[in-house]
Amino acid sequence: MLAIYAFNTWILSLLSIRGRRRLPQPAAVESWPKVSIHLPLYNENGVARRLLDACVRLDYPRDVLDIVVVDDSDDGTTEVAREFESKYPGLVRVIHRNDRAGFKAGALQVAMENSTGEFIALFDADYVPPVDFLRKTIPHFYTDERVAFVQARWTYFDGQFSWVAKAISLGIDIYAFVDQRARYVGNLLAHFSGTCGVFRRKAIQEVGGWNTSSLTEDLDLSIRLYLEGWRYIYLPSVACPGEIPHDFKSLMHQQFRWARGFSDCLRRHSPAILRSRQLTLFQKLEALLHLGTYFICPLTIAGFVVTLLFYAIFPASFWLEDFWRYAVAWFTLVMSLVIYTAPFVASGVTLREFSRSSVSQLRRVGHLGYLGAVLYGLLLSNSRAAIEGLFSTAAYFYRTPKLASPSKN
Numbered sequence: 001m002l003a004i005y006a007f008n009t010w011i012l013s014l015l016s017i018r019g020r021r022r023l024p025q026p027a028a029v030e031s032w033p034k035v036s037i038h039l040p041l042y043n044e045n046g047v048a049r050r051l052l053d054a055c056v057r058l059d060y061p062r063d064v065l066d067i068v069v070v071d072d073s074d075d076g077t078t079e080v081a082r083e084f085e086s087k088y089p090g091l092v093r094v095i096h097r098n099d100r101a102g103f104k105a106g107a108l109q110v111a112m113e114n115s116t117g118e119f120i121a122l123f124d125a126d127y128v129p130p131v132d133f134l135r136k137t138i139p140h141f142y143t144d145e146r147v148a149f150v151q152a153r154w155t156y157f158d159g160q161f162s163w164v165a166k167a168i169s170l171g172i173d174i175y176a177f178v179d180q181r182a183r184y185v186g187n188l189l190a191h192f193s194g195t196c197g198v199f200r201r202k203a204i205q206e207v208g209g210w211n212t213s214s215l216t217e218d219l220d221l222s223i224r225l226y227l228e229g230w231r232y233i234y235l236p237s238v239a240c241p242g243e244i245p246h247d248f249k250s251l252m253h254q255q256f257r258w259a260r261g262f263s264d265c266l267r268r269h270s271p272a273i274l275r276s277r278q279l280t281l282f283q284k285l286e287a288l289l290h291l292g293t294y295f296i297c298p299l300t301i302a303g304f305v306v307t308l309l310f311y312a313i314f315p316a317s318f319w320l321e322d323f324w325r326y327a328v329a330w331f332t333l334v335m336s337l338v339i340y341t342a343p344f345v346a347s348g349v350t351l352r353e354f355s356r357s358s359v360s361q362l363r364r365v366g367h368l369g370y371l372g373a374v375l376y377g378l379l380l381s382n383s384r385a386a387i388e389g390l391f392s393t394a395a396y397f398y399r400t401p402k403l404a405s406p407s408k409n
Helices: 002-018 048-056 077-087 103-113 133-143 163-186 201-206 217-227 248-275 281-291 293-313 316-320 327-354 361-365 367-377 379-391
Strands: 035-041 065-071 092-096 119-122 147-156 197-200 231-242
Touching (some): 002 163, 002 293, 048 065, 077 092, 119 201, 147 163, 147 201, 163 231, 163 248, 163 367, 217 248, 217 281, 248 379, 281 293, 367 379
Parallel strands (some): 035 119
């Protein structure tokens, strides 16, 4: 069963290689459209100023731009946002909520109701858009009226400050250059990453807006758009740096929310995916694998238990001699090779993108060990979250703390 996920990684890696030179080409823009930037904030005092400063500096006509901050904070973030509202009247508006109804999705829905932009840009508090972000993303909407969103590439300020950061930064790069690029090239289930993207307002409205009952509102919206035949465009050339969780505890809470959210989306949307007449059999199966990604964790635990039982029951002589007389031995060997080579293939495709990086490729391949350690450390927590997501809808949106990393990339 684990080999099925590994095969999928191989397929995504090959699709990513095929799409390496298939870069989307923007259309010419004769008149820049109205864009509303939505910023959901909750106790982001350490990073709110940096984000707002980046947004007001965006190279885009001011007469067709507005920034809507929906703030649920009680730590001083509101004062920072109000300061920008006073300094940039008509450009920045702050909506303060006294509760967190619907969490991030609820805040985004409020922003939708209080803005008028034809296109909507979204940024999490710890990400910093480059000054030309809108000028590089907006033109792509004019290539096809069915483009629902344009996704920029996640990156990070500092991916080397700890062994956890080295692990997660490699994981982020694999996600960007293998998973995201392959999905775009292969017309597979799109996954808006929750930040660093621009939406067509009409697309969000057509599928019912933001789902306030989902812990992964970004994935939930992506699925609904995919099922309605909307497209998206991925731009790995447009990079938005953000923060990596600063400690293992923060990472565990973040991954718990994601694991539960993915599993919840699998429960909610798998019937519609299977019934869809627009999707091929491969697209359906791959979508279900994607939504069931976190079930790798309980499968790995089950694998450990079964392995221990086998070694406890059968003597060493069986494994050294008799076992290899059975066809299942060679099947097991082939599946094991698929499983253990998949991470190296995915990281190899990724690190090929950084041939001029100051960090040597060989050194970062070694960071797979850190990434493996992190994943094994999350096995129990993620397994619990994945299983809970299949049977329960009530959950708390845990905010990942941001500590304002130095702005370097």
